[in-house]
Amino acid sequence: MRETDLEDGMGDGVTATAVREPAVRGPRRPRAARRTVAVLGTGVFAIGTDMFVVAGVLGGIATDLGVSVGGAGLTVTVFALTYAVGAVLLAPLLSVRPPRHVLVVSATAFAVLNVSAALAPALPALLAARALGALAASAYVPAASASAAAVVPASHRGRALGTIVGCMSAATVLGAPAGVLLASMLSWRAAFALPAVLAASVAGLLLTRDEPRPPECGERPASGGEAPRPGCAGHRAPQPLPPRRRQPRPRPVLRHRPLLPYRDPEQGPRRRAAVRAPLRPLGSPAVAATLVVTFLLMTASYSTYTYLPQLLAEAAVPLGSGLFIAVFGLAGTAGTRWGGSVADRRGPGRVVGPALVVSAAAFAVLPHTAATTVGAAVAVAGWGAAVWGFVPAQQHRLIGLGTVAPPLLLALHSGAVHLGSAAGSLLGGLVVDAAGAARLWTLAVVCCGAAWVVHTVLVRTALVRKEKRS
Incomplete structure (x- = not known):
């Protein structure tokens, strides 16, 4: 490469060739x-x-x-x-x-x-x-x-x-x-x-x-839009530009020699503005509430996922906890497609609310099905599909708010996901050490309930604003 x-x-x-190419359907x-x-x-x-x-x-x-x-x-x-x-x-x-x-x-x-x-x-x-x-x-x-x-x-x-x-x-x-x-x-x-x-x-x-290897002479370029390479028929060498005449710069007139080096008074405010720019979207209540919902659900999810082997220790299977981790990933792959498609057709609210309810139900049922392989696998699959389907719906909602550029909103959402995973693993560890893995469902259900309350308030606020505009 x-x-x-x-x-x-x-x-x-x-200067990137791939960026200059037209976004049209081309060859492989x-x-x-x-x-x-x-x-x-x-x-x-x-x-x-x-x-x-x-x-x-x-x-x-x-x-x-x-x-x-x-x-x-x-x-x-x-x-x-x-x-x-x-x-x-x-x-x-x-x-x-x-x-x-x-x-x-x-x-x-x-x-x-x-x-x-x-x-x-x-x-x-x-x-x-x-x-x-x-x-x-x-x-x-x-x-x-x-x-x-x-x-x-x-x-x-x-x-x-x-x-x-x-x-x-x-x-x-x-x-x-x-x-x-x-x-x-x-x-x-x-x-x-x-x-x-x-x-x-x-x-x-x-x-x-x-x-x-570059394309040979007479061979169709793989990208579909590149010009013939040098040495081939049809290649036109770039013509050099005429030299530009440099204008003499006027010399500044110094009336006195400063005792201290000059400091731009705007340099400090510019630096503070650059640091605050990534956090500026948090000033929007809708953006902040959406990120809080993501943080709470990820806290619930990782508080259970991190200690899943301890929770399902009684479910004896050939691959141990690796089987349930694979089930979680497979269900998450299907849930991602479901969440994205439903958010496109019916809006992100149709995904976020059910995902929170299904996740809470899975967390509450999981300790009672931990002794059976099939029951635990079903609970883990429902939880994985709900949590992974939740993520694209939340991204869809943030982009729809349109407060700033989408990359900045998605970066904040990624930060909320990882902060939730850090908080979940930390709080889950405290629960496991204090009361055992069987009590993890209480922390997870409480976080899901708090996320559902914030989500409900967010949806109702959006509906009231829509009615006022109409």
Whole structure:
């Protein structure tokens, strides 16, 4: 893969060939671009595996390191919280760097830090490795998405981005169960070694990718809109522009020499405005209420998901908790399609309300079905479909508010998701240590109830405003 292919992906969009191409239906992507997207998606798959596999090995971590299950759950809390902060802070800082460098360095660092987590002798070392690994992951995922969109023609960008997102969801179906199975055969440390091997392979492939072959003379370009390459018939060499005459700049007249260096009085306000800009949408009550609903449901979901093996310990199945994690991922994949399609046809409110009710019912029923494999699988499937279907509906609602640009709203929503996961794993750990995993449903149901109240107030407020306008 050429370095310039990735470097153009995170620039300003002026020099990137893929950005200049018209968004029309064209021929299939060239093989080199498809392979590049596959390599980038493998890195996202490794990160997703690392995020979701920890829930299945908390018992082994607690036993080996001599801590409680709630203390071991801090590995999920630290990772989610650091990832949320890193996604907000690292994106603007690394946007000026070549994406190829960002991808290689972040994938390599992620692999090394996962090896450090696998070799951690105590909980503090494991938490430090998890925090630094989350920073590397938060740098890789945005760069991978932008690079995947840049190396393909404009007519295939949606499919390339869909591949990146699909690799994250596939980690819940394939990666996390495989890691849990590997940990059951060897040790919990093997669950961290699996993402490390995948990330190291991605870093090596990104470094050794061959430069894609340009189309031969007379061959139709793969992107459908490129001009003939130099040396072929029909190629027109660019004509040099005439030199521009530089106008002499007038020399400033200094009447006195200042004793102190000049300081722009507007520099401080400009910096404060730049820091407040990402948080400006929170001034809208509708945006803030929508993000609160997301935070509460994710708190409920991760308070149960993080300690799912402890909750379903009585349901003896061949693959252990890995089977229920796979069921959760499969149901989530179907729920994502359901939530997006219903939100498009009937509005996001038709998804959010039922998702909250189904999630609360699943959390309340799950402890009573924990002893049976079929009953637990049904409850986990309903919960997974509801929670994953909830996410695109909330994104749809935020974009429909139209207060600021959609990318900023979606970034805030991603932050609410990860903050909810951090809060859920932390509060769930406290409940497990104090009252046992069987009492997790109370925390989850209370959070779902609070989210339903905020959602109901938000919908009624929107209806009142609509009636006043009409």
